[in-house]
Amino acid sequence: MDDGRISRHGSGARLWLAGGWLLLALLAAIFAPLVAPQDPLAQDLMFERLPPFWMSGAEPGFWLGTDSLGRDLLSRLIFGARIAFIVAFAAALAACLVGSTLGLVAGYFGGWADRIISRIVDVWMAFPPVLFAILLVAVLGTGLSSVIIAIAVIDWTRFCRVIRAETMGQARMDYVENARIAGYGRIGIMLREVLPNVVPSIVALLSLEMGIAVIVEAILSFVNLSISTDDPTWGGIIAEGRLSIHQAWWVLVFPLVTLILTVLSFSQFGEGLKARFDPVLR
């Protein structure tokens, strides 16, 4: 009679709001050269520390104001979104691929496979993640690909742990046993019966991980360990904004708000997707 609609309540609005923001940010990132009102790198000391549009002293065309070198903040945020999204997608996908595969294997096969993988995960999680990332980038050298690799190397354990637990739950189900009765082999059962049932969790985690990747990338650029310093990144803008917080708060606040909204949207989008498209969720 009641099929759990109550628990889905509210997932709709959440899904649309979060998805809307992500789509907006993604489109802005893809078409950055077309939508950015100014050149994000153009310095103009005549226009330094212009306030956002609603304050007195604002100049048309510089909607969110400028930084201490006179660069347009909105344009820098839009170009920064490119780096943020590239890192988010690439790093999260890589972490997901490695972590989910190992999680499935550990959870389904158990035994020594599980013991080895779980020990590696335990050791991995004992490293403080941010320090680990800084260390990795220091070893790999700065640059976009190093950042992506660093995040994937650190965060695959998140996927591995969750997917392992979910897989173990699935493996106890009668339909897994029945697949044996039907004559399926172990790999076949894992791919046919177990994997489809953990996909919703993978999707939710993937979205969450994209948000986390955005944060980690911001932290790395904040400490100047991300990509070359010329390209605008959200973390880099925040680092610069911190220096002039008393003269131009907007340089710190707008990138922070953008960052928070984006990270929040990623996690809510993932949860919303899971709640909406999981036929089993009760």
Place this chain on the structure above:
Amino acid sequence: MAEPLFSVRGLKVALPDMTRKPLIGRAPMVEILKGLDFDLPRGSVTGIVGESGSGKSTLGRALVRLLEPSAGSITFDGRDITHLPEAELRPLRRNLQMIFQDPMSSLNPRRTIASIIAAPLRQNGFGDNLKGRVAEALQRVGLPQSFASRYRHELSGGQRQRVGIARALALSPKFVLADEIVSGLDVSTQAQILTLLEKLAAEMGLTVAFISHDLSVIRRLCRQVIVMREGAIVEASATDALFEKPQQAYTRDLISAIPLPEIDEGWLLPAAKVPA
């Protein structure tokens, strides 16, 4: 007289006792089945009855070799399957089918009913004309063809169990294990499922091991009964004989504990012990 489909001798099954697993090392093994001997004659339904902890489900899972016995032997259709490795069991699986207790858990939530019924067919070399075979299987259990594209959460409990039966019978197996298949259902649905199984078993000449805690149901469905308690067989005989002349006190207790739907003032009174 034809040789039995199953011949079980000295069957023991031991499983790790996870409640007593030490912090380091393996859990100690406990013997769930303590040496069982019985045959399952071809083409008839045998009831396996017992209370919780009797080992009846473990016995079922050993018969279809989801578990490997620790001692004794299981001969199926003239072949010793006691310790056959999984790869060698696979070709035999089409004749060792199972219907599960919980149709919710035994149907994959993300597969359509058609895909669930088709899986054993495809895997056992009946990949041609899958659509037709699935349609036939649905019709056999009295489900409309439109159910082929549905998912388990769109079905009622009784319909789900019909799908479980359709799947198990799709391959026309020699043996079907039915493990408490109606214990989660309402009485009206239970009656439908049982009469369906009864009819199909007779039509297809199936050999069925029918595991249940409910002796009333067993009396209706089964030609012979094995009564189990704590991993051992208490009594095994033809159904009518078992009910009319139970040989063991435990069997008598089991029968007299069933609350029949009829007025009996004395039933709840403390037993005036009948001298044996």
Place this chain on the structure above:
Amino acid sequence: MNASCLNIANLSAVLPNGARVLRSVSLSVQPGEVRALVGESGAGKTMIGKAVLGVLPPSVRIVEGDMLLEGEDLGRLQPKARRTLIGARTALIPQDPLTALNPSRRIGPQMTDRLVRILGWSGQGADARIRQLLDEVQIRDPDRVLKCYPHELSGGMRQRVLIAAAFAAEPRLIVADEPTTALDVTVQKQILRLIAQLQREHGTAILFVTHDLGVVAKISQKVSVLYAGKVVEEAETAALFAAPQHPYTRALMAATPRYTDPFASLKPVDDAVLAGLAAEIAAADQAWRRPHG
């Protein structure tokens, strides 16, 4: 003339989507009598028990009807007074004795808690009372049992503990919600026997929710047969089994397996019976909606 222990009149409850889950239910339980509520899943039998105890899920709303507990109108009382009254005069024997007990606390304090905290007994008095009840439910080693955690007891023992706890505060009414469904038949018989015996000795009224007509026949004096939240037949238990009136009752009886008569029982419910029921429900709903807009 003595007042009913429980009197439910015209009780209707709806879900947020407007569907009725209880359809003008009326029934009464006299002091010291066992009334069985029997029906299949979705019949609303558990819902009635929850309504009496005031623990309906938040999505279910009572839209009409009265519930009188020993003459006191539960609907007219303030929430706090209602809780106190229900707490003092009723008790529950739940279906699943494992989830009804807190797994991380010992049995002893869980049993005395209600007496001490809610009813204001002294710790000593509560302890003595619990031991007395454990003796009545034939637990011979109360010291050990009181120190156990729930998982250390068998299902039958846990249910005995809960029965003892239910009778401890001398409630006037006990709601027994499928108390033997999770148990083996031999244990079920012992538990039913215990409930019947304590019920007689303490003169407690019981609202006994079950899906099993066999249990109904053994334990109850009166019975209400429910379908889709509606009482379709109401009778003395002996009369119901002697001559069931409603086609659904007859169908249920024919569907219930009976080892004494295997081929006359286990009859699938006729589609015509179900169609008749659906029509009856639809007509009742229409008649109910007319004055209620």
